[in-house]
Amino acid sequence: MSSPTLHTTLGAHVYHEDVSHNGTILIIDERNLVSECIAHCVRTQRPHNQIINYTSILDCVASASGENDEALILFSIGSGAVCSETFLTALDNLSEAFPGAPIIIIADSEDATQILKSLDCGVRGYIPTSASLNVALEAINLVEVGGTFIPASSLTSxxxxxxxxxxxxxxxxxxxxxxxxxxxxxxxxxxxxxxxxxxxxxxxxxxxxxxxxxxxxxxxxxxxxxxxxxxxxxxxxxx
Missing domain, CATH: 1.10.10.10 (Winged helix-like DNA-binding domain superfamily/Winged helix DNA-binding domain)
Incomplete structure (x- = not known):
């Protein structure tokens, strides 16, 4: 298998692998280093996917096309709150641009209220940054087949x-x-x-x-x- 190639467009980094299955995962984080790190971790463990990372919601929405409506979206919000107007607006824009795409939130908070509110907004998964890479990858697998992921620690609390x-x-x-x-x-x-x-x-x-x-x-x-x-x-x- 050939090595992945990197192309840059619309402020996004796109990694391509020469494999038959080419499901797309869109990664969003305003912090460039974090965005790159998440993309690298996912790409190394899921070489069959096309990984595109963005540092702007606007750039991600602008890239929307019929070809990636069924993409999976990893939306990293750091210490942000899911009840904020900024988050709700971003979620609405993503849902409108990618109507068939399940959205997984990556966030610092493990507060059960925040997690449940995100699910009420239509989010299909919530991964706290305290989770391991293996847990995050299994969460992606679960959401891909129609499930919903939340960390057990949130319900325990x-x-x-x-x-x-x-x-x-x-x-x-x-x-x-x-x-x-x-x-x-x-x-x-x-x-x-x-x-x-x-x-x-x-x-x-x-x-x-x-x-x-x-x-x-x-x-x-x-x-x-x-x-x-x-x-x-x-x-x-x-x-």
Whole structure:
């Protein structure tokens, strides 16, 4: 196999490998050194991918084309907050430019609230900078096949408050949910995205969203991640 070649365009560094599979991973970090380091780490472990790193959201959005709509995006925000207007605007711009691309956040914070808010915004993964490279690569693998990744440490830190609520919500899945809702619950437990759930259950994505809202309401859960946590706790208690 030939060595990768480096091309520079639009403030982005593009690495090409001469291999048959050419999935694209877009990396964004305003700090050039960090952006280069993430790109290097991912490229050395995933030589079959095309890796493009940017130091500007605008440059990344400007590069959008039909060919990379299905790319995976690693958006590194450092110590930034996911509830900031800057982050939300950037996320909207990326989602509009790359409608088919799952977005993974890389951030310094491991705060559970920040992680759950990012998932509520449609993010498909959250990798804290305290994680190892192997964990980060496995997170990418999971998201690529339709899953959602969050660090276990974030749930562990908020375990007491979540369990405090779930202990008061003893339920029977078969009695609490309809057959279709129970199927959606099982998919949520596996971290599947709405699009995947809709395909597997042969229903519209809008119908899946309605089911998810009703499930959250029945469990008094704030988001789909908490739904998975509560139902997993119930299933594990039955084993």
């Amino acid at each position: 908020s375990r007491k408050s979540i369990l405090g609520r779930s202990d008061r919500r003893i339920f029977d899945i078969e009695q609490t949910f309809t057959a279709r809702q129970a199927a959606v619950v099982e998919a949520l437990r596996q971290g599947k995205a709405n699009k995947i759930i809709a395909y597997e259950l042969n229903m519209r994505e809008s119908t899946v969203k309605v089911h998810v809202r009703n499930i959250m309401k029945k469990l008094r859960a704030k988001n789909r991640t908490e739904v998975a946590y509560i139902t997993n706790s119930y299933v594990n208690s039955m084993i």
